[in-house]
Amino acid sequence: DAMVIQNPRYQVTQFGKPVTLSCSQTLNHNVMYWYQQKSSQAPKLLFHYYDKDFNNEADTPDNFQSRRPNTSFCFLDIRSPGLGDAAMYLCATSSDRLSNQPQHFGDGTRLSIL
Amino acid sequence: AQKITQTQPGMFVQEKEAVTLDCTYDTSDPSYGLFWYKQPSSGEMIFLIYQGSYDQQNATEGRYSLNFQKARKSANLVISASQLGDSAMYFCAMREGRWDTGRRALTFGSGTRLQVQP
Numbered sequence: 001d002a003m004v005i006q007n008p009r010y011q012v013t014q015f016g017k018p019v020t021l022s023c024s025q026t027l028n029h030n031v032m033y034w035y036q037q038k039s040s041q042a043p044k045l046l047f048h049y050y051d052k053d054f055n056n057e058a059d060t061p062d063n064f065q066s067r068r069p070n071t072s073f074c075f076l077d078i079r080s081p082g083l084g085d086a087a088m089y090l091c092a093t094s095s096d097r098l099s100n101q102p103q104h105f106g107d108g109t110r111l112s113i114l
Numbered sequence: 115a116q117k118i119t120q121t122q123p124g125m126f127v128q129e130k131e132a133v134t135l136d137c138t139y140d141t142s143d144p145s146y147g148l149f150w151y152k153q154p155s156s157g158e159m160i161f162l163i164y165q166g167s168y169d170q171q172n173a174t175e176g177r178y179s180l181n182f183q184k185a186r187k188s189a190n191l192v193i194s195a196s197q198l199g200d201s202a203m204y205f206c207a208m209r210e211g212r213w214d215t216g217r218r219a220l221t222f223g224s225g226t227r228l229q230v231q232p
Contacts, residue, residue, distance in 0.1 A: 033219060042205060042222035043159070088157055100166055102149055103220055105159035 003027070006091050006106035013081055014114050021076040021109045023091030032074040033103065034066060035090040043090055049074060050096070078111075086113045117141065118206055118223035125228050127196045134181070135191040135226045137206035146210045148189040149220065150180065153203040162204075165189055196230045203227050 004025045013019040023032065030051050035043035047056045049068045063085070065077040078085055088110050092103040119138045127133040139148065150162040165173045165180045173180040181190040193200055204227075207220040 040225075042224050043220075045219045048219055090159060092159075100147060100164050102161040102164055104161070105151075107156070107158040110157065 004091060004093055004104050004106040006089075006109050008109060009107065010110050010112070012112045012114060015083065016080045019078050019081055019111070021078075021089050021091075021111070023074045023076075023106055024072050025093045025104075026072070027093055027095075027104060028071060029093035029095045029104070030071065031094045031096060032068060033092040033094075034064075034074070034076050035092065037088040037090055037108075039087075046076070081111070081113050083113050086111055116223075117210075117221045118208055120206055120223035120226050122226045123224075125226055127193075127228065127230055129198060129230055129232050130195055132192060132194045133196055133228065135193070135204050135206075135228065137189045137191065137223060139187050139189060139206075139208050141187075141208065141210050143210045146208055148180070148182070149207045149209070150178070150189075150191045151205045151207060152200075153205060153225075155202070159205075163191065193228075198230050198232060201228060201230045 007022050011019060031048060033048040034046045036046055037043040045057050046060045046064055047066050063079050067075045076089060088108045090108045091106045094103045095101050117140050121136055146167045148165045152160045152162055163173050163175045163178045163180050165182045172182050177194045179192045181192055203225045205225045206223040209220050
């Protein structure tokens with residue numbers, strides 16, 4: 001089945017130690033998103049790729065970076081994680097060809113900071 | 115100002131009964147889409163139903179229907195015949211603009227936690 005896959009499902013890292021979260025998709029969607037979701041809150045958009053064009057949200061900290069080496073893969077890099085970065089990170093994809101298409105989400109990566 | 119407002123932090127419903135989850139939105143764009151997602155405790159976001167701003171009829175998907183009142187800017191989700199597996203967080207979300215405007219991110223409401231009781 002076509003889907004969005006996030007790895008790992010759970011990630012534990014140390015304060016200040018760089019960490020990378022990955023997302024892959026088999027939907028061939030041209031838009032990929034990264035959201036941060038803290039406990040009992042709505043998902044908050046960090047950035048998205050429209051094809052190869054990177055679009056950063058104005059309030060996304062510089063500590064968060066992203067890479068999209070090809071259509072199928074997208075990575076979220078946190079350069080120096082702080083305790084406040086502990087959250088669920090959700091990857092999503094969509095296609096711009098039909099306006100009524102929902103975003104398809106992966107199962108998320110739950111990040112803990114020690 | 116919040117673009118998506120969900121005023122019910124938590125809701126309880128008896129199994130087999132219907133429940134309405136409220137959502138109001140704010141946009142000046144004539145073209146927009148409204149989405150409902152379900153998020154169980156395991157964390158994945160599951161798409162439920164979509165309503166476009168130009169759609170004449172209310173959307174329905176199985177036990178889910180959307181009560182779309184455009185003039186009031188509301189898009190309430192109705193779940194009929196609730197099941198225990200419906201217990202989850204429910205998010206209303208909006209995407210503004212035409213499909214070709216480039217920005218296609220969703221703006222989410224704060225969510226409603228639904229608990230279905232046996």
